[in-house]
Amino acid sequence: MSKQITVAGVTVDPGKKALGVIEIKDFWADGQCMEIPFMVLHGSKPGKTLFIQVAQHGSEVMGLDAVRRLIHELDPAEMSGTLIYCLPNPLAFREKARATMFDPKPGGMNRIWPGNPEGSLTERMAHLILEELVSHVDEVVDLHCAGRHCPVWVYYEPDGVSELAPRETAERSEEMARLFGAPVLYVEVEAYGGRKTLRAICVDKGIPAIVPELGGHSHFDEEIIQLTHVGLRNIMIDLRIIEGEIKLPKKQVKLKWRGDPKISVSYTQKGGVFVPTVKLGDIVKKGDPVGFIYSPRTFETIETLYSKQDGYVFTIRENPVAHQGDGLVSVPEILGWLEN
Ligand SMILES: [Zn+2]
The missing domain is CATH 3.40.630.10 (Zn peptidases)
Structure with a gap:
């Protein structure tokens, strides 16, 4: 008792x-x-x-x-x-x-x-x-x-x-x-x-x-x-x-949180409209494309966004309207996998 x-x-x-x-x-x-x-x-x-x-x-x-x-x-x-x-x-x-x-x-x-x-x-x-x-x-x-x-x-x-x-x-x-x-x-x-x-x-x-x-x-x-x-x-x-x-x-992934978002986040250098080309949970390599920006005036693609490092697609910005300097996709590094 x-x-x-x-x-x-x-x-x-x-x-x-x-x-x-x-x-x-x-x-x-x-x-x-x-x-x-x-x-x-x-x-x-x-x-x-x-x-x-x-x-x-x-x-x-x-x-x-x-x-x-x-x-x-x-x-x-x-x-x-x-x-x-x-x-x-x-x-x-x-x-x-x-x-x-x-x-x-x-x-x-x-x-x-x-x-x-x-x-x-x-x-x-x-x-x-x-x-x-x-x-x-x-x-x-x-x-x-x-x-x-x-x-x-x-x-x-x-x-x-x-x-x-x-x-x-x-x-x-x-x-x-x-x-x-x-x-x-x-x-x-x-x-x-x-x-x-x-x-x-x-x-x-x-x-x-x-x-x-x-x-x-x-x-x-x-x-x-x-x-x-x-x-x-x-x-x-x-x-x-x-x-x-x-x-x-069955599986869980361990990702590395870093205080500096610049390590993992891809930022657009051009204002426009964002389209992701990856989905949450995708595994990507450094330099892989993760999305693009098109102009709402011309519909031309004006920028391609690339992953900053090897890792796991952890966030994809929901609102597609992107201004210069907006962070759109984050790819933290994978520390390992847990198998249960
Ligand atoms: Zn909270």
Whole structure:
């Protein structure tokens, strides 16, 4: 039997589910408080604790439906360990915006971790989430989403990028990324986001963490919601919080994330209309054509775009209207393939 736990002031008995809010009083000018909602599913048997959050970039809500399905099928009485879910950024969520207009920062909430109890609105929220929720957990999944211009991928940081992150943490982050089951693992071989992301802060504390980016289609894309649902289940099964069968795709590719986009992105030198000649997931060589630009005045081809390096076609810009200097196709280097 596991023991009762108290998370952000909410006490949860073994085998029970509880809802709570982190309340920040005197938050708004009109005197209203901020509420950051969370849920705890506390297993009847002891085990690991997983933290899942969705939409810290408030418009990136696609993971919610996968979490909804997961929560509905979980029975804490049958669980060994604990799941904590949080909607971390109600500010941006209610605005349907990546970053809130009340605290606009490039990169939004995911560039201000670990937050600051005396900082901006979002910094205060991040600080409390870290102190009150993440302090209880063994592993972190921070769900984001991207557009139609890319596949689903999972960011993680390998060993050696951070001096603080233990090797085991990096190795487990890679394993979590594999378990999520996305076609692409995007390996942050350089420090990302000024190391001010939740993911970076967690791994520096020895908490393995991944950032799945649900790209590809609309918010209602069933295939991607199912992939996410299965991916979260896989991680929980691997942590032995729940029982079940881990389901993985046959092959996954590991791509090298580089901070400088000039390494992988083909930019047009001429304004015009873009036509890609590759599709997402194609494998190309340095110098292979990846698209062309035609003039909307003459319909003549005025430029051919070539791949900067050998690699995997990872993004193709959706809108064909291209101005001089626009990045249109990215081809990161392939680090290797995982066979499951
Ligand atoms: Zn995001």
